[in-house]
Amino acid sequence: MTNETTPTPEKASGMDTNRKIMLALVAVLIVVIVAMLVWKAAAVNSVENKLVQVQTERVQDRANLLEQARQLDARYDVESLKRFSTPLAWAIRRELMASNLDQIDQYLTELVQMSGFQSAVLANPEDKVIVASDRKMLAEAFSAVYPGEYLQAKEVRVEPSTNGGLRAIIPIMGLSQQLGTLIVEFTSPAYPLK
Numbered sequence: 001m002t003n004e005t006t007p008t009p010e011k012a013s014g015m016d017t018n019r020k021i022m023l024a025l026v027a028v029l030i031v032v033i034v035a036m037l038v039w040k041a042a043a044v045n046s047v048e049n050k051l052v053q054v055q056t057e058r059v060q061d062r063a064n065l066l067e068q069a070r071q072l073d074a075r076y077d078v079e080s081l082k083r084f085s086t087p088l089a090w091a092i093r094r095e096l097m098a099s100n101l102d103q104i105d106q107y108l109t110e111l112v113q114m115s116g117f118q119s120a121v122l123a124n125p126e127d128k129v130i131v132a133s134d135r136k137m138l139a140e141a142f143s144a145v146y147p148g149e150y151l152q153a154k155e156v157r158v159e160p161s162t163n164g165g166l167r168a169i170i171p172i173m174g175l176s177q178q179l180g181t182l183i184v185e186f187t188s189p190a191y192p193l194k
Contacts, residue, residue, distance in 0.1 A: 077166060077188045078158045085156045085170045089182065092122065093172050096179050101131055108133045111184070118165065118185040125151060125178055142181075151181050161185055 088111075095103045108120040112133040122131040123142035132138055137145060153171045161167035165187030172180040
């Protein structure tokens with residue numbers, strides 16, 4: 001008689017059942033872990049997408065606000081230049097009626113030394129530049145530098161100039177006739193909007 005115990009068929013099938021249950025539990029655990037990782041990755045991806053969307057909206061909102069600020073600033077510059085032009089026209093008119101071109105020259109020289117003002121030109125109705133902040137322009141006809149239609153302006157106009165700034169066309173009116181036309185070039189100081 002041998003003392004070796006041979007497994008009975010009942011014990012072998014019990015071990016197989018336990019092994020099958022353990023393998024099934026491990027498989028379920030792996031599936032749950034994989035499902036959790038997939039869910040977590042999807043949740044993180046969703047949050048990242050929402051953050052990117054919010055950042056994009058903020059950048060767009062900021063760009064819109066900056067554009068609105070630029071437009072408001074541009075309108076303010078136009079209105080301010082128009083308001084400034086009327087008393088300037090009165091001062092020029094007084095000196096022009098007195099034939100005091102030296103005083104007008106001093107006004108224009110001082111004007112272009114102020115921030116933003118680039119140049120100033122006064123022409124008579126006969127298309128002749130009579131005073132200019134840039135002395136080289138005195139030898140030229142007004143219509144060679146600016147459109148001749150400016151000489152017929154009857155009211156102050158402000159329009160964009162070729163250098164990206166503003167141009168004020170200021171008629172200098174006498175009691176019964178136009179005495180001249182003043183052109184003032186203005187470039188607004190740049191503000192760093194970030």
